[in-house]
Structure formats: structure tokens, C-alpha cells
Amino acid sequence: MAFQSPMPSRDFLMDIFRRVDKDRSGYISADELQQALSNGTWNPFNPETVRLMIGMFDKQSRGVISFEDFGALWKYVSEWQNCFRSFDRDNSGNIDRQELKNALTAFGYRLSDEVVGIMVQKFDRFGRGTILFDDFIQCCVTLYTLTSAFRQYDTDQDGVITIHYEQFLKMVFGLKCWP
Amino acid sequence: MGHGPYPNIPIGGGVSPQVQQWFRAVDKDQSGFITAAELKGALVNAQGQSFSDTACNLMIGMFDKDRTGTINVEEFDKLYTYVNQWLTVFKTYDVDQSGHIEEQELSKAMSQMGFRFTPEFINFLIKRSDPKDGRVSVDQFIVLCVQIQRFTEAFRVRDTQQNGTVTIAFEDFLNVALSCSI
Numbered sequence: 001m002a003f004q005s006p007m008p009s010r011d012f013l014m015d016i017f018r019r020v021d022k023d024r025s026g027y028i029s030a031d032e033l034q035q036a037l038s039n040g041t042w043n044p045f046n047p048e049t050v051r052l053m054i055g056m057f058d059k060q061s062r063g064v065i066s067f068e069d070f071g072a073l074w075k076y077v078s079e080w081q082n083c084f085r086s087f088d089r090d091n092s093g094n095i096d097r098q099e100l101k102n103a104l105t106a107f108g109y110r111l112s113d114e115v116v117g118i119m120v121q122k123f124d125r126f127g128r129g130t131i132l133f134d135d136f137i138q139c140c141v142t143l144y145t146l147t148s149a150f151r152q153y154d155t156d157q158d159g160v161i162t163i164h165y166e167q168f169l170k171m172v173f174g175l176k177c178w179p
Numbered sequence: 180m181g182h183g184p185y186p187n188i189p190i191g192g193g194v195s196p197q198v199q200q201w202f203r204a205v206d207k208d209q210s211g212f213i214t215a216a217e218l219k220g221a222l223v224n225a226q227g228q229s230f231s232d233t234a235c236n237l238m239i240g241m242f243d244k245d246r247t248g249t250i251n252v253e254e255f256d257k258l259y260t261y262v263n264q265w266l267t268v269f270k271t272y273d274v275d276q277s278g279h280i281e282e283q284e285l286s287k288a289m290s291q292m293g294f295r296f297t298p299e300f301i302n303f304l305i306k307r308s309d310p311k312d313g314r315v316s317v318d319q320f321i322v323l324c325v326q327i328q329r330f331t332e333a334f335r336v337r338d339t340q341q342n343g344t345v346t347i348a349f350e351d352f353l354n355v356a357l358s359c360s361i
Contacts, residue, residue, distance in 0.1 A: 047232070115350050115357075122357050127248060146356050150349055162346045165334055166300050172330055172356050173307055 003086070005078035007071060017070050027064035030054055037077070039134040040093040046125065046134035052141055053077075080140075084133050094130035096120075103136075104143070119143070145175050194256045201259065202252045212249035215239045222262065224316040225278030234318035237325060237361045238262070262321075269317045279314035281305075288320075294327065322361060329359040 020028050020036040028036075030050050037045040057073040058065055065073055087103040088095055095103065101116045123139040124131050131139060149171050153161040163171070194202075205221040206213050213221075215235045222230035222238075230238075242250055242258040250258060272288040273280050280288065286301045296304075308315045308323055315323060333355045337345040347355075 111353075112350060115353055118354060118357050127246075142357075143353075146353055147349075150352055154349075159349045160346060161352070162344060165331075165338075165343045166297065168334055168345065169300070169327070169330055170303060172360065173304070173326065175356075 003079045003082040005075050005082065007075055013071050013074060014067070016074065017067050025064075027062070027066055028070065029064050033065065037134070039132040041132065043126070046132075046138055049134045049138045049141075052138060080137050081133070084136055092130070094128070094132050095136055096130045100131065100136075100139070103140075107140070109143070109147075142175075149175060194252055198256050198259055199252060202255050205255075210249075212247065212251055213255060214249050218250070222318070224318050226316060228316070230318040231322070233361055234322050237322055240361070241325075265321045265324075266317060269320050277314075279312075279316055280320055281314045285315065289327075292324070294331070326359065326361065330355070333359055 017028070018024075020032055022032055022035070023029075030047070033054065034045045034047060034050045037050070039045050053073060053076070054063060054065060057069045057076070059069050060066065083103070084095065087099050087106075089099060089102075097113075097116060097120050100120060101111070101113070104111055104116065119139055120129060120131060123135040123142075125135055126132075150161065151157075153163055153167075153171070201221075202213070203209070205217055207217050207220065215232070215238075218238060219229045219232065219235045222235065224230060238258055238261075239248070239250060242254045242261070244254060245251075268288070269280065270276075272284045272291075274284055275281075282301060282305045285305060286296075286298065289296050289301065304323060304327075305313050305315065308319045334345055337347060337351075
């Protein structure tokens with residue numbers, strides 16, 4: 001992916017970490033992370049996206065981010081910011097249906113307008129037909145999770161799978177992208 | 180539809196006075212509409228905890244027919260009935276009245292709702308809902324059952340030979356996963 005961010009210095013990261021860790025517990029909680037991130041509006045950052053990110057980077061499964069994990073999280077958010085900005089062609093601060101389709105095509109997907117429309121509908125939390133930065137992350141991560149799950153069953157890689165009922169349920173239920 | 184404050188005349192559709200009263204109590208900012216946040220304040224499980232955000236969003240999603248993102252009093256009437264039906268079902272299966280449904284109780288519940296699941300799958304469902312204690316509260320139960328119903332229906336429609344197997348292409352899979360999930 002062409003949205004690489006160089007890893008900043010330890011001092012730089014520590015400075016940010018300390019500012020985000022408001023209660024000085026030495027760990028960043030979901031609330032603290034939510035408060036530190038912006039989606040470009042005055043609305044709080046999508047709590048589902050926060051939960052997803054904590055889940056991804058919380059190596060100790062404690063539900064909080066330690067300083068050790070923070071660098072990777074910071075890099076991840078920066079890369080998403082670069083990505084989002086590059087697809088928000090009109091610099092509106094949000095991604096519309098066409099911009100989303102462009103982004104997904106760039107990621108290697110070949111999806112119909114119908115499915116892209118469903119995705120906008122599902123991840124557009126404010127009913128404007130566009131998605132904000134936090135929703136964009138949630139959308140892409142969900143898509144990635146679903147694709148990985150599908151791929152595991154698609155052994156001949158023809159884009160079609162045959163599965164039994166309980167396998168199917170486990171597939172759709174077991175995904176970490178759902179609350 | 181439904182602009183402004185409440186009319187003083189009895190509202191159409193036969194919404195009972197009790198439900199109207201309950202609606203007013205839940206509609207904290209007296210806007211005439213209930214948001215997910217206001218609903219969260221009103222729905223409580225047996226442990227005295229608010230229904231989860233997921234459960235509240237599910238409720239709003241199901242009953243917000245005019246897609247305003249909020250519930251008016253007529254929509255609330257249906258939601259109220261629906262939640263009470265689920266409460267009754269929950270109480271039926273919470274045999275030991277613990278306020279939670281444990282694995283065995285869930286197994287019975289699913290079976291009596293017409294699902295044939297293996298014990299491994301029931302275990303998976305319980306762990307998915309509550310990895311720590313292995314039991315579900317009423318709001319978790321509702322979310323679980325609704326999703327199972329939705330996914331099962333999507334599966335059934337595609338199981339053309341009715342043999343418990345589907346052949347599904349990637350886009351259709353995405354469609355189902357995104358549409359049926361909460």
C-alpha cells in the first residue's frame with residue numbers, strides 16, 4: 001500500500017502518548033483514544049472504529065494500549081489519514097460513493113455499484129450519503145475481514161464457495177468486525 | 180410525518196395511554212422523537228444495566244420505518260411490544276431465573292425456536308456473546324436471536340436444494356454479511 005508513514009522518534013511518540021493518556025494511567029483507554037482522534041467534525045470518533053483499533057493493537061488483550069503498542073497504532077492511523085486524503089479528491093473531509101469505489105478499486109477490489117452503495121449506506125453514520133474518516137476505516141477493515149474469511153474457504157480462488165449452514169453462521173458471526 | 184410536539188388529542192393508530200406516557204418519559208428532550216441514546220436510558224436488563232448500544236441501534240434500525248434515525252410514538256408502540264415479547268421469551272428460557280441465559284438454557288431456546296444446532300455451535304454462540312462468563316443477558320439474547328434469524332433466512336433463500344449447503348459468490352456473500360449484520 002502506497003500510504004506508508006515513517007516511524008517517528010520515540011520521544012515524539014512518548015510526547016503524544018502522554019497527551020492522549022489523560023488520566024496518566026500509563027495506558028490509553030478506548031475513551032482516551034476516542035477523544036484524541038478526529039473525524040473532521042465535532043462528533044465523537046466512531047466508537048466501533050476505536051474498538052477495532054484497540055483490538056488490533058492491544059497485544060496483551062487488556063482492552064487498553066500500552067506505550068509499546070502505541071507506535072504501531074500511531075503509524076496505522078497516519079497511514080489511514082494519508083489514504084483517506086488521497087481519495088477525498090475534492091477535499092470535502094468525507095468520501096462519497098464514487099470516491100469510495102475509487103479507493104476500493106485501488107485496493108484491488110472489483111465491486112459492483114450496488115455493493116458499494118450498500119457499504120455507504122451501512123457505514124454512513126449521519127445519513128448524508130458520504131462517509132467520514134472514522135467510518136472509512138471501519139468500512140475498509142470490515143471489508144478486509146470479510147474478504148479474508150471468504151478467502152479461507154475459497155481454496156480454488158474462483159470467487160465462489162460452497163459451505164454448510166453452521167460454517168456459514170460461524171463465518172458471519174465470528175468476525176471481530178461486528179460489535 | 181410527526182413534526183413538532185405531541186398533539187393533545189389521542190394519537191391515531193390506537194397507541195395506548197400507557198405507551199404514550201412511557202414514550203414521553205423516554206423522550207427526555209421532549210422532541211417528539213426517541214434517539215438511540217434516549218432509548219438506551221429506558222431499556223434495562225435484569226442486572227440493571229442499560230441495553231447495549233448494539234441492541235439499541237438494532238431496535239431503532241428495525242422500527243424506524245421512515246428512516247429518520249429516530250422513533251416516533253407509533254414506531255415506539257411496535258418496538259415496545261416487540262421488546263416485551265422478547266422479554267417473555269427470555270424469561271421462559273431463563274429457567275433458574277438468574278437474569279442470564281446460560282449455555283444449556285440457550286441450547287433449549289434455540290431448539291424450541293426451531294433451530295438444529297450442534298453443541299459446539301451453541302458453545303461458539305455463548306463464547307461469542309460473552310467470552311468471560313459464558314452467558315447472555317436479555318439484550319445480548321435479542322441481538323443474537325435476531326441475527327441468527329436474519330442470517331438463517333438469507334441462507335435458506337440460497338439453499339436451493341434445501342440440503343443445508345449453499346454455493347455463494349463473493350459479492351453476494353458481502354451483500355448478505357453487510358445487510359444482515361447489525
